[in-house]
Amino acid sequence: MSTILQLKDVNKGFGEGLKRNEVLADISLDVEEGEFIAILGFSGAGKTTLMSMLAGLEKPDNGEIRFRGEKVEGPSPKRGIVFQNYALMPWLSVQANVCLAVDAVHQQKRRKNARNSLSAMW
Numbered sequence: 696m697s698t699i700l701q702l703k704d705v706n707k708g709f710g711e712g713l714k715r716n717e718v719l720a721d722i723s724l725d726v727e728e729g730e731f732i733a734i735l736g737f738s739g740a741g742k743t744t745l746m747s748m749l750a751g752l753e754k755p756d757n758g759e760i761r762f763r764g765e766k767v768e769g770p771s772p773k774r775g776i777v778f779q780n781y782a783l784m785p786w787l788s789v790q791a792n793v794c795l796a797v798d799a800v801h802q803q804k805r806r807k808n809a810r811n812s813l814s815a816m817w
């Protein structure tokens with residue numbers, strides 16, 4: 696088995712001085728290809744913060760995260776995340792919301808695909 700995801704001594708906190716909130720301390724974890732992992736914790740434990748760092752939406756204060764050996768330094772279509780809350784852009788139409796994702800992930804398959812998928816729904 697090969698390691699698909701690796702966290703090494705990851706630390707993350709928010710705020711400064713007395714208001715500083717150390718959320719995650721020294722998180723190290725190796726995830727093997729094909730493994731199924733669940734992260735459990737009380738509300739506020741840092742699950743979303745951890746997922747945001749895996750997605751590249753937040754940066755660790757210390758430590759590093761590697762996906763297939765490559766350092767995670769930002770979002771990438773190679774690493775997907777399903778948000779807990781709706782992640783639709785309220786100012787865009789249904790089609791434009793679908794196109795946003797399609798265009799980001801499949802740069803070759805353009806708006807026609809989104810339009811075809813939507814017309815099949817109505």
Ligand SMILES: Nc1ncnc2c1ncn2[C@@H]1O[C@H](COP(=O)(O)OP(=O)(O)O)[C@@H](O)[C@H]1O
Pocket residue numbers: 709710716718736737738739740741742743744745
């Ligand atoms: N962007 C942020 N700025 C300041 N504090 C944050 C931010 N994101 C999360 N936190 C704080 O970090 C802690 C962990 O939050 P979170 O990762 O959302 O926990 P969980 O998903 O386990 O409920 C909470 O105390 C939360 O208030």
Ligand SMILES: [Mg+2]
Pocket residue numbers: 742743744779
């Ligand atoms: Mg959460």
